[in-house]
Each structure stands twice: as structure tokens, then as C-alpha cells.
Amino acid sequence: MIRFIPRERTPVWLTVAVSVGAGLAALLLTAIPLALSGAPVLGAFVLMAKGALGDGFALAETLTRATPLIFTGLAAAVAFRAKLWNIGAEGQLYAGALATVALGAGLIEAPAYVLVPLVLIGAALAGAALLLVPVLFKTRFGADEVVVTLLMNFIVLLFVQMMLEGPMKDEMAMGWPQSAPVLDEATLPKLITGLRLHWGLVIAVISALLLHVFITRTVWGFRIRAVGENARAARYAGLPVGKAMALVGLLSGGLAGLAGASEVAGLKGYLTADLSPGFGYAGIVVATLANLSPLGVIPSAIFVAGVFVGADSMSRAIGVSNYLADLVVALALLSVLVGGLLTRFRIVLVRREAV
Amino acid sequence: MHPDPRPLVLSLSGITKRFGPLTANDHIDLDVRAGEIVALLGENGAGKTTLMSILFGHYVADEGVVHIAGPDGQLSALPGGSAEAALAAGIGMVHQHFALAENLTGFENIVLGTQSLWTLGLRRGAARAKLERLITESGLATDLDVPVARLSVGEQQRIEILKALYRDVRVLILDEPTAVLTPQEADGLAATVRTLAAKGLAVIFISHKLHEVLALCERVVVLRGGAKVADQPTLGASRASLAELMVGRPIPARERPPANPGAPVLVLRGVSVGAPDQRDRLQGADLEVRAGEIVGIAGVSGNGQGALAQLVAGLASPRAGEALIAGLRASRADPAGRIAAGIGRIPEDRHRDGTIGALTVAENYVLETIAAPENQRAGLIRRDDIRRRAARAIADYDVRCPGPDAAVRALSGGNMQKVVLARVLERAPRLVLAHQPTRGLDIGATTDVHRRLIAARDRGAAVLLISEDLDELFALSDRIAVVHAGHLSAAMDTAGLDIRTVGLMMAGHAAEEAA
DSSP: OEEEEEOSOOOHHHHHHHHHHHHHHHHHHHHHHHHHTTOOHHHHHHHHHHHHHSSHHHHHHHHHHHHHHHHHHHHHHHHHHTTOOOOOHHHHHHHHHHHHHHHHTTTSOOOHHHHHHHHHHHHHHHHHHHHHHHHHIIIIIOOOHHHHHHHHHHHHHHHHHHHHHTTTBOTTSTTOSBBOOOOGGGSOOBSSTTSSOBTHHHHHHHHHHHHHHHHHHBHHHHHHHHHHHOHHHHHHTTOOHHHHHHHHHHHHHHHHHHHHHHIIIIIISSOBTTSOSSHHHHHHHHHHHTTTOHHHHHHHHHHHHHHHHHHHHHHHHHOOOTTHHHHHHHHHHHHHHHHHHHHHEEEEEOOOOOO | OOOOOSOEEEEEEEEEEEETTEEEEEEEEEEEETTOEEEEEOOTTSSHHHHHHHHTTSSOOSEEEEEEEOTTSOEEEOOTTOHHHHHHTTEEEEOSSOOOOTTSBHHHHHHTTTSOTTSSSOOHHHHHHHHHHHHHHHOOOOOSSSBGGGSOHHHHHHHHHHHHHHTTOSEEEEESTTTTSOHHHHHHHHHHHHHHHHTTOEEEEEOSOHHHHHHHOSEEEEEETTEEEEEEESTTOOHHHHHHHHHSSOOOOOOOOOOOOOSEEEEEEEEEESOTTOSSOEEEEEEEEETTOEEEEEOOTTSSHHHHHHHHHTSOOOSEEEEEETTEEOOSOOHHHHHHTTEEEEOSOIIIIIOOTTSBHHHHHTTTTTTSTTTEETTEEOHHHHHHHHHHHHHHTTOOSSOTTSBGGGSOHHHHHHHHHHHHHTTOOSEEEEESTTTTOOHHHHHHHHHHHHHHHHHTOEEEEEOSOHHHHHHHOSEEEEEETTEEOOOEESTTOOHHHHHHHHTTOOHHHHO
16 A cells, blocks of 8 residues: 655755656656557667757757747746746747847847847847736736736737738748848857857856846745745735735746747747747746756756657657657656655555554 | 443554654553543644544554444454544544635535535535534534635634534544633533533543643543653642643743833724624724733634734724824734834734745744845845854744754644744834734643743733633733624723633623623
């Protein structure tokens, strides 16, 4: 018989082990559908690993894919820490991307050291402003932010499509619904010539470090944690609960907006309505795998990105659909949720006593 | 002694439970007979909760066996680690912290889990009739048809007791059942327990009120440090001898020098708080609490003391009238402003309002003052300074915990309350609001809280003590006011005041007819 005994405290190594274990368990479970499809299981995994990490090129591709996931992962982590269930990172990403194009595609002419920060700040503000609406609805009227943020994703995406078909449409794009390209001065430089990896990664990693310091070391970070863990007691202790929530909204939306800026100004160069293959939603998985730790978001995003990049490469080689990547990521999420039991309970096997 | 003719219902033998290096239960034997009322005494950490959790299948004992009588009277071993088995064997418990679904009514809470899922709808008629009978028999009158969240703590506990009775228990464990009842209600409960025992119910009575234990129970079992240190008839025992057995050393009599009141610190003139249709509201209350005195507010919870506490704590504002709190005209809800004005607030529910369980002892210690210069510089938390001061507070207030970095939720109730006390009293507040400050605490922790409240008074603080425990109110207060149905009586000098008078006023009788 299995017994669950609540833990008084959870050691850090266990939290890490659960996340790593969940990733491995997800890969193992994926072996079942792989085997059923008749593919060589071991060979497929080797191809996946090679595709994700096999050489410098593969690694750079994985890190490129991880960059927006770090941003959206951080956006989810900071919001979920405060129990603000922001499901709208996808929309906030597009808001940031829209701001990037609006500011960086010719409206303002300035040298790179002015234009790049301007574009990033503009994108962060756009994402933040978008999330501020549901946060205010929540604090003022008690509106459920899950519903509001989720539905706003669709509104934003339709708005982006409208802009791309109308005012923002690039006349030079042969009729394709895409924006004019951002200026060279607004572009995030490549990290290594010849690879797609760009400075967005550096900004993402710095953001994670800053967010970690902010949450653990600052007064406002303390207030956010207090509000997230027990809003009633925080209010009783005189903490500014509404302001803390608004700040969380600004941070979370801003980080998601940066994901959009990083994708447009660092990778694609212009905006299309298929800029993000669900980075905003994948950020929730990334944050959950990282146990909502900003530093944990970095490896977690690299894992999820690696799965996607590796699966792409594998599917090209042996013809197994790359939807397998979605399966791995979904299984990883489920595994980490099950693994969460281990961090909250000690699991003890007891022999049923003879009566 | 001649052998007891009543059959054994419950027999624990050699129960041992270890948590790492800590032995929470050390070879405990306990027999309970049908119709017997046994008191289980012990300080927090003595092992009472662990023992009851083993009985209830929440923990599995490392050693030892629990035997329980079946319907035929035959003893058989209770499988460990199964709450279902414990419930099926007829063990019922009313916990100190209630296990009620707050959005369901009292009736739904009581019936919940007793009917098959396949029954369409609740079989209200039969259940209702049985409940009405139980209520009549036990005198536990309460409104069964409003959501539990709207009921006071006292009423919620009545629902809990009814819930256990409804399940036809053969062994009923009552954990601090009278902590929130008026003396009259407590007498009623005692009568109920006696009636039920006379019908053959075995009762294990956990209480810190030793006079109740002496009056109600025929046998008392004392745990200390995980071991059983006494198992004796209550006949011949005294409050002092029991307290000494629990603590392991003689307890000095509480000393309370006379009050030396100064200028008023809390002044209410015709203050109303809360909508008129709200249950826990205050209507046209007048009250004055002066520096250097303790004013106690007696009343069954839900009669307006909650609204009073919210007003003083800064969670509510007066709807009418004038409230001067520590020199501050309290016209709006502003917890931070109240704290800044020098009001120390000890909330009723330390789990929900007083502490943040996931944060550390040090973080909870500075929860109200995180923005103060000694705790931060340029928005960055001074972690080392905070940890150092928290470590000192842990020593000063005798908080038993692994250290300043321990999560508060791992602490016992008494130690959690000490963290709140340290936070509140360290800043030498001008006014202390103590709302049920010792609810659920053991003798040691209670004595400590009382000593510190009196020390705050002697330092010159005005203390507003809201409690349902009349012993506590009479022991601490210089003056006592009674609140009933939103109306606050004039504060009366404690000296010469009769506890029965206060009890009647709590039930709604005016001061003149009560006296």
C-alpha cells in the first residue's frame, strides 16, 4: 500500500530532480507511440538528440528556439508566483511584435544604440499594457483573468491580421500579409556570423537573472511573493496588494512583449501572423517545468526547444511526424505535475498489517 | 481497585511513532471503555495530535496496535493508515481546525459523504429528522441552511460536533470543543456529552481548560514529551496537579499588578461597522480603552467582535460614528496606516491572516515592516540584518523552530503565534488588538501570550482583548464589555464582576436582568 505523508519542507535538489525526471519520463513514455508507429525507437531518440545538440549548428538552432521560450517562461513564472493566471502571453507576444514593427520599421530613424533599446522598451510596454487590462478587471471587479487573458489572445491575433492586411501591409511583399521589415538599426545583431542565434538570447538570460534577483532580494519581489502565497495575510499586514498585482502584470506582460520583439528584431525581421507557433502557451509548460523559478526557466526552455528542434530533424530523417515534439512536451508537463506530488509528500510503501 | 465492568471499546497498546530523531509517541497504552469520558492532556508537541492521527489512520504507527470493538463487542485490530477503516469502525473526531466545505450549508456539510453517490439528490427528509433529533438531544442549536462561510467560528464548531454525532460514532474525540462556547453553552455541551456517554458512547476529551476536565471527565491521561506520564481518575486531582504533570514543573501563579490607566488611546463614539443586514456587525458602539489597561470584549463569535476587530485592524471603516484609534481618525480601511500609527494587531486566525505559511520565520517577522529603513536599502532587502534580528526574536520569544529560514507552516500553532507576537510587540505599539490570541494554544504557550499582553499593558500600551474564553478575559482584563447582536455593552470593572452575569449578557440578556 502506498501512503502519502506531507513534507514540512522540500529540499532544492528534489525540486530539480523532479523537473529533470519529468523530462526523462516524458521521453520514455514517448517511446510507446514511437514503437507502435514502427519506427526504430533508439534510433529515433539518437536522431532527436543529434538534431538538438549534435553539432554547433544544431545547438545554435536549439538556443535560437529557446530564446522566446525563456521570455514567455519568465512571463508565466512571475505571474504564477503571484497567482495571477496569465494565459495571455501569446497575445502579449504579438502586441510586443506589433510595437517592434511600429517603432522599428521606419517610423523613427535613429542609430542602433537608440533604436534597439527604444524598440525593446516599446515592445515591453505594449505587452505590459495588454496584461494590465485583465489585471485591473481582476482587482477592481473580480473578473477571472484566465478567461480574459485567454480570449484576448484571439482578439490580438485578429488585430494583427487586420493590421497586416491593412495599414501595416508591406507593399513590396508581393501580396503576402506581412509587415515592412524592421530597419537595420532596429535589428538585434547575430551572436555568431552565419548562424541564426542572436542577441535576444543574451537579453533573455539577463532578464532571467534580473528577475531572480528582483523576486528574491527586493522589497517589491517580497511583496509579490507574499501576495501570491497568501493574499489575505498580505492585506492584513498592510501590504499594497493591488499595486503588487499591477506590478506583476506589468512584468509578466512586458516579458512576453519582449519575446515578440526578440523574434521580430532578432530572427524574422518582419511581422507575420504566424510569428509564434504557440510560444506563449509553451511558456506555461516551461515555467511549470522550472517550478516557477526564473533561473530554472533557462534550462527548462532549452529542454523544450531541444525537443522541438530535435523532433523536426528526426521527422525529416525517418518520416515520423514532428507532432511527436508536442507529445513529449505535453507528457513532460503531465509528468512534472505528477512529480509535484513528490515535492509535497513523502511517499512511503507500507506492508498491510496482518489482522 | 475493583475492575471496571464496562466493556473496552478502544485499546491502544505500545503505540510508537518517530519522525526522524523525534519520538512523537513513545510506547503509549490507552484503554477506553464504553460510556467513559477520558481526558487527554498534554502541551503542544506532547504527542496528542500524533496519537489521534494514528488512531485516525492519518499516520501509521512504527510500533503498536490499535484494537477497536466491533458491533458485537469483540476487539479486533484496526488496520493502520486507513481513515476509511477508522470511520467505519465508529471513530469520530471534531478537530480544532474545522474540516467544513465553506460554500455548502451546515446541513449539506453534515450529510456530505454519508449517502451513496448514486442516490439522486439528498434524502432530506430522513436526514433532517435525525438531525433535528440530535439537535434537540444535544442542545447544539445552529442554522443549518446558510453557507458555513457565513457562520461564526462557534457555530461552525457546532456543525462539526453534529457531523460526528450524525455518523453514529462509538468513540468520539473532541479536540478543544469548548474553546469557543459561552459558559452556558459549554455546560450544555457537557450535559450532552454526559447524556451520550450514558448511552454507551466513549469520549476522548482534549482540552486545556482543566476545570472542565475535572468537572466532566472521570479519568485523565497526561502525555508529556511523547510519553504517557499519568493515567489516573480525576477524583483527587486538582488543576495545579494536572498542570504540573503536563508541564513537568510547578507553574507559578499568574501575577497581575493593578492597572494604572492613562489617556484614552482607542475611542469609539456611536460607531457602526458593517451593513445592517450583516451578521457580524457593530451598531452604535461606544468604547474607550486607555493606555495601560486591558479591556476585554466578551461575546460568542459572530456578534460584532469581528467587525470591531476589522475596524481596529484597518480592514474596515466606520459606517457611522467616530473612531479615534491611536490618535488617528479611522475613516477608511487602511491596514498600513493603522500599523504606522502604532497599532499592533494579533489576528484571530493566524493561519489565514497572521502568517504566510510558505514564507520563512524571518520573512514573516518583517512582513509588516519590510519597507522600513532597517529592513531595506534602496529597495533591496537587507537579508542578513533581518535574519540576525529574527534569530534574536526567536530566542527572545522562545519560538521553537529550526531557525529563521524555516517555513512558518512547519511550526506548531503556539510557535506560529509567537512569531506573530514578536512581530507585533517588538515595535512597542501604543494599542494592541489581541483577537482570540490563545485559541488552540496549550498551557505553556497561553501563559506566555498572557504574560506578554500584561507586559505590554504595564509598558503603557492600551490592550483590546477580544476572546470567547471567559477564563482568559477574567484573568487578563481590567474592564470587560460584552457584545451581543452588534450591540456593545458598557465596559464593567472586572473586580466584582460575576462570570455568570457575563455569560448571560453574551446570550443577549441586558446587564440589569443578568445581574
